Amino acid sequence: MKKITFVLILLFSHLLTAQTAAEIIDKNIELSGGLTNWKLLNSVLLQGRVTLGINDEYPVKIYQQRPNLTKTVITINKKETAVEGFDGAKGYAMNYATNKIQEYASYVPENFDSDFIDWENKGFSAKYLGKEKVGDIYCHKVELTKNVNKTLYYFDSKNYMLVSEIKRDETLFYSDYKKVGNLLMPFRIESSSPKKDGDYVITINKIEINKVFPNNTFKF
Secondary structure, three states: OHHHHHHHHHHHHHHHHHHHHHHHHHHHHHHOOOHHHHHOOOEEEEEEEEEEOOOEEEEEEEEEEOOOEEEEEEEEOOEEEEEEEEOOOOEEEEEOOOOEEEEEOOOOOOOOOOOOOOOOOOOOEEEEEEEEEEOOEEEEEEEEEEOOEEEEEEEEOOOOOEEEEEOOOOEEEEEEEEEEOOEEEEEEEEEEOOOOOOOEEEEEEEEEEOOOOOOOOOOO
16 A cells, blocks of 8 residues: 555656646747747847857858758858758758868758647647756756757746757757747857867847748848
């Protein structure tokens, strides 16, 4: 009898944890614009400045379109240069050794939506890991797992906006949220990596949504 009771307690505890994680994710989606509005989002154009290293700062444009099309363009000496992208069939990125753009057969495009949009249908499991401080912000810590891949998400415990995202090889910080149409989006994104060789800060000054891009936008 004791053994059965203990198993039931463990099962209930697991369900409660999963429910809490789901509630936090749902709250983030709801307060940042709602699931319907996020699913109506088909394209994004972000414009701002990117800081690489300590002092290297350049104007940047980031084009994104469903399902996984993307292109990042920076302006150097008044000339726009594509540095990374995926055109639906091919992935490409700047080879800084040769200073030329080249195709990468192993390029893995990211989905247009974040993983926690429809996370269950995508095959993820969610776990609530309690509260943890990120800088000066107390956050809800949620782990999404699919196969062997795990990502940690930190949501502000007061407003449920995403504060940080920790992947295997990159940590992202989001801040300066502003309204774009019906959606709340971060206007500052910081990236850091264990090797510190690809760190950057993007300060966004303009976001346009649901633009119709020319057919050749994502080609290189």
